[in-house]
Amino acid sequence: MEYLASDKIAIVDLGSGDITEEELDEDLVLEKIGGVGITQSLYDRFEGEDPIVLGSGLLTGSLVPGSALSVMTAKSPLTGKVSHVPVVLDAGIEFKYSGFDYMVIKGTAQKPVYLWVHDGIVDINDADEVWGKDVWAATDYIREFMGDDLIQVLGIGKAGESGSPLATTCINYWQGGDRLGFGTLFGQKMLKLIGLRGMGLLEIAEPEDFVEDCLALVSTIKSGPLKGKKGIAQMAVTLGGEDIEDWISPLIHRHMACFNTPIPTNSFVFLDEDPALLEESKVNEPGMLLTDIHPLITLKKMGLSAKDACQVLKECAKYGIDAAAVAELSEKAGTTALEDMVKSFPELKGPVDSAGTSIFSPWAMVGNQDRDTWERRQAVSYILGIHPLFALMTSELTEAKLLDLASLGTELELTQETLDEVVAEVSGKS
Numbered sequence: 001m002e003y004l005a006s007d008k009i010a011i012v013d014l015g016s017g018d019i020t021e022e023e024l025d026e027d028l029v030l031e032k033i034g035g036v037g038i039t040q041s042l043y044d045r046f047e048g049e050d051p052i053v054l055g056s057g058l059l060t061g062s063l064v065p066g067s068a069l070s071v072m073t074a075k076s077p078l079t080g081k082v083s084h085v086p087v088v089l090d091a092g093i094e095f096k097y098s099g100f101d102y103m104v105i106k107g108t109a110q111k112p113v114y115l116w117v118h119d120g121i122v123d124i125n126d127a128d129e130v131w132g133k134d135v136w137a138a139t140d141y142i143r144e145f146m147g148d149d150l151i152q153v154l155g156i157g158k159a160g161e162s163g164s165p166l167a168t169t170c171i172n173y174w175q176g177g178d179r180l181g182f183g184t185l186f187g188q189k190m191l192k193l194i195g196l197r198g199m200g201l202l203e204i205a206e207p208e209d210f211v212e213d214c215l216a217l218v219s220t221i222k223s224g225p226l227k228g229k230k231g232i233a234q235m236a237v238t239l240g241g242e243d244i245e246d247w248i249s250p251l252i253h254r255h256m257a258c259f260n261t262p263i264p265t266n267s268f269v270f271l272d273e274d275p276a277l278l279e280e281s282k283v284n285e286p287g288m289l290l291t292d293i294h295p296l297i298t299l300k301k302m303g304l305s306a307k308d309a310c311q312v313l314k315e316c317a318k319y320g321i322d323a324a325a326v327a328e329l330s331e332k333a334g335t336t337a338l339e340d341m342v343k344s345f346p347e348l349k350g351p352v353d354s355a356g357t358s359i360f361s362p363w364a365m366v367g368n369q370d371r372d373t374w375e376r377r378q379a380v381s382y383i384l385g386i387h388p389l390f391a392l393m394t395s396e397l398t399e400a401k402l403l404d405l406a407s408l409g410t411e412l413e414l415t416q417e418t419l420d421e422v423v424a425e426v427s428g429k430s
Contacts, residue, residue, distance in 0.1 A: 001026045003205045004058050004409045008100045009042070010122045012115065014189055015107030019122050024101050030412060034058040034101075036084050036382035037422040039073035042104050043082055049106035050075065052185055054087070054154075054194070056101055057385020058406045061093035061202060061259070063214040065221055066390040066397065068259040070095045071382050072154075076180035077165055078355040084426075085169070085361040086177035086388050088258045089266075089291075091152040096385075097198025109190040114142070114155075118197040127192040134158060134318040135170045136285075142195050155193030156183040157320025163187055165349050168322040174289045175317050177363035177388075179355055183320055205411035213405060221262050221396050231255040231267040235389065236293045236366060244296055248306045251275050253287060261390050266291050269310050288314040293366055294354065298327035308338045315342045324354035324363075359427070364388040379423040 001007055001024055009022040032038045035057035042053045052074040059067045070092035076083040087095065095103075099120030112127035129145075130138040135157040143151050153172050160167035160183035167183030170176055186192070204210050229235070231252065233245035248267070253275045257264035266289055270277065273286035288310060290296065295316075299309035316323040319342075329348050330341050356362035358371075360378040374392070381391040384402050391397055399419060407414050423429075 001029055001410070001412075003203045003411060004062065004406075005029075005101050005202075006096075006099050006120070006200060008120065010100050010103040010117075012103060012105045012122055012124065013107045014105065014109040014113060014124065014191065017124055019124065026412070029058070029410075030414075030418070033383050033406070033414060033418065033422050035060070035069070035385050036071050036073060036379070036426050038102060039071055039084070040082070040426050042102060043073050046104055046106055050185075051104050051106045052182065052189070054095060054103045054105070056092065056096040057383060058410060059402065060385030061096040062204075062385075062405075062409060063211055063260065064386070064402070064405050065214065065218045066258075066261050066387040066394065067385055068092050068261055068387045068390075069381060069385045072169070072178070072182055074182055074185050076182070076355070077184045078181040078350060078352070079357070081359050083180050083359045083361070084382055085180055085182055086363065086382070087154065087171065088177060088387055089152070089171045089174070090259050091154060091171045091176075091196060092385070093259045094152040094196040094198050096202075097200040098196050099198060099200050105189070105191065108188065112190050112192055114192045115194045116146070117194060119199055127190075130192050131161065132158070135320045136173045136318050138193055139172050142193065146195065146197075148197060150197065152196040153193050154196070155320070156186045156191075157318060159319050159321040159345065160184060160187035161192075162346065164321060164346070166322045166325045166352070167320055170317060170320055173317060174291050175313070175323055176291070177361045179322055179324055179361045179363050181322075181355070183322075204409050206408045210405065210408045213401075213408065217396060217401065218262055221394055224394075224396060226263050226393060230264045232265060232290045232293055232296070233267065235263075235265050235393070236297065244300055247300055248290075248296065248310075251287075251306050251310060253277070256289065258387055258390075261387050263390060263393065265387075265389055269306075271307055271310055271314065288317065292323060292363060294363075295323040295327040298324070298331055302327075302331050302336050304336065304338075311338055312341050315345075319345050321345050321348070322352075322354070325350070325352045328352050328354045360388070364392060375427060376423060379427055380419065383419070383422055383426070
């Protein structure tokens with residue numbers, strides 16, 4: 001396939017150490033479109049080998065607003081379902097630019113390893129130097145070892161290494177959208193992390209029309225109902241969640257968007273420094289990035305101060321344990337002290353309601369949203385590569401418009417009928 005793709009699928013066998021490549025078949029794209037449509041297809045093909053499949057959408061890494069999403073597909077140890085979690089911030093597009101559209105990870109390594117995915121190459125490397133390190137230290141090590149601070153890291157901490165059922169995959173230093181225990185799967189495969197770095201470019205079939213339509217769409221979104229909205233607290237309000245803005249705002253240092261997402265949905269808080277500081281902080285770890293609304297809401301309800309709640313989330317990120325699960329189980333146990341929550345990490349186990357019942361991570365679910373509408377929107381986002389939380393907030397990103405842009409970018413005839421069939425298939429409703 002010539003446009004909006006690298007045309008390569010990597011098959012990585014951790015058990016044998018073999019790495020093979022396949023060409024991305026244009027007929028597969030015409031049938032499954034992309035993203036979760038193809039990761040699900042690849043999972044089904046390798047199901048007997050308990051794979052983890054990483055893939056990007058057709059629009060991932062393009063100029064389409066919100067095109068930040070790649071996706072991981074695997075069988076969740078928490079729900080028992082083949083499920084999908086988002087890969088956002090800059091990690092989703094870094095995978096797309098790395099020279100692969102999809103990667104199947106199968107088998108179990110005999111000793112800890114990590115994957116280094118870059119410039120159309122996948123390497124399996126010994127993880128002796130990073131196994132046992134927390135998420136932050138492992139990320140620092142890989143970037144220093146490779147000499148590149150722009151490397152994006154999908155990795156686990158001590159929770160995943162020890163087999164905790166609540167282990168999560170983190171993106172660099174921060175919690176991602178994995179609420180389904182994929183960090184446990186990394187640990188079971190002896191896979192510490194995946195380092196991603198891409199220098200690739202995407203060819204566009206009709207570049208002038210594509211760019212013009214994308215810029216017009218960005219302008220419409222920025223002048224619409226979301227004009228002026230920014231940060232995780234306002235996102236909670238926008239989506240019907242509890243108003244936590246007054247509670248968290250004294251700690252907010254800045255807001256940050258995922259790749260090409262016009263509305264910054266993440267907020268960086270300073271915990272050990274003045275949030276109003278404009279010059280570079282002298283503190284080594286002054287704060288953390290808030291990427292998940294749900295644990296904040298729960299911890300606030302439990303009576304924690306905003307600073308203590310954020311400290312809990314910081315420790316969760318380092319340990320590589322799902323913060324939403326920690327908040328839920330701590331609330332049930334009546335554990336409200338920061339130190340006691342952190343001490344409980346090694347013993348925590350489910351079941352947890354925060355994992356949800358959908359095949360899509362509930363990370364992007366806030367408020368009393370209609371379940372069918374939410375699942376439809378998630379499916380479309382995961383197929384085409386659109387940030388799933390941003391897609392929920394943005395009515396301008398219609399299915400028809402996204403299909404038009406995908407067709408402009410690829411010269412393929414992608415129809416609503418095909419999209420409906422793929423949505424039904426991945427949702428188990430075909």
